[in-house]
Amino acid sequence: MSSSNDTLKPRLLLPIALALVVLKGGSLPWITVRTFSGNERVYNLADLRGGMAVIMTIALVVFIGASVGIFKRLTGMTIMSLGVAALGWMAAISGILLSLLWSLIPAINVAGFDLAKATLGQGSGVVVTVVASLSLAFMVVRQLQPFKTYAPSTHLPVLPIVALIPLLAITVCMHSEWLRLGKDGSGVQAQVAGDSLYGSGLVVLVLWLAIGLWIGALMVNRSLMISIASGLTVVVSMIVGVYAVFLWAGGKLLDWLVPAKLEKWTAVSIEPQLYVALGSTVLLFTFAILGLFSRTHSVVITLGSRTPGAFRLYYSDVLGGAIIIFLVLNFVLRVV
């Protein structure tokens, strides 16, 4: 009886690994400042005053949650999830808050940089922190009634998972350089990132909403959620696609039109991230269109049957173990 109950409960290794990923995300770049001299400076949570205190407090909550989870698994997971959710939402709103502040004040000096003469974007740490935090939240929420009936633990819908991969790739690429104007030695250089384009703040917000809706579709595996997420994704993928195509065409046109003698000043190089964003947009658009047809909603990955016999191999343990090994290797390599 107890062993059958144990198999029904969620495993603890993956939630702990995800909580560690969220904490690791706090040390990855959260804010990127790009100046017109070609410099780029990144800031993470640990760089901010009181940032380490926030990380240590959340680490303590995670430790308490993991300890409680040994005896009361769902309670422990919930405590961990509540702790890391605080960091996740802090990461999500950090970029938006700083962008708002930046747009309101004509000149802000941060660590010697005049932000009025620079562009600002979110770093990769935000994506890592938010996605890991939402993944842990997904594991907790699907254990609650009535979510349990809408997201059975034996099945995972395929469409939200395959849609989330290009969507996350686009979100990461939006915060990286798409185009570089000028040469390295020229002194004046501009890096055009996806999030520095006109109206991109709103697009990034909608991208995050689309990520949320697809994760919501994993929690509430019903046609209603998948159709809403698909509809929004079609729109946002088209907008990002138009951005990428216009910037690519504009860069090529500028490179072709400007006289060769100004080469030092007007050298245009298209960064690989632009092509990644373009490719991901095409994939995402395809998946979103597929999501509008109800037949694709029933395609699921079955997780019910596992290795028979005394030794059971859990997918979540394998994934959690791989994440922890990666984190340990990363830490060791940094120290060495």
Place this chain on the structure above:
Amino acid sequence: MGLSVVVGSFFNLPLRTVTLVGAILGPLGFIVTIAIGFLETRQIAGDSTIHVTEQSGSQTELEDPFA
């Protein structure tokens, strides 16, 4: 969390679930609560329609001597 609790109570969803969803998922919890609320309401409405149809069907059987 507050919005999720308000919406959840509107749809008669369990308070514990709605509070946790709101606290963990934040604004996303609000959207998910609305979705679950609609689905639950639709399911309850569907169940009650089947119940009424079954009841009316059995009444017809009693009233019609040639059935």
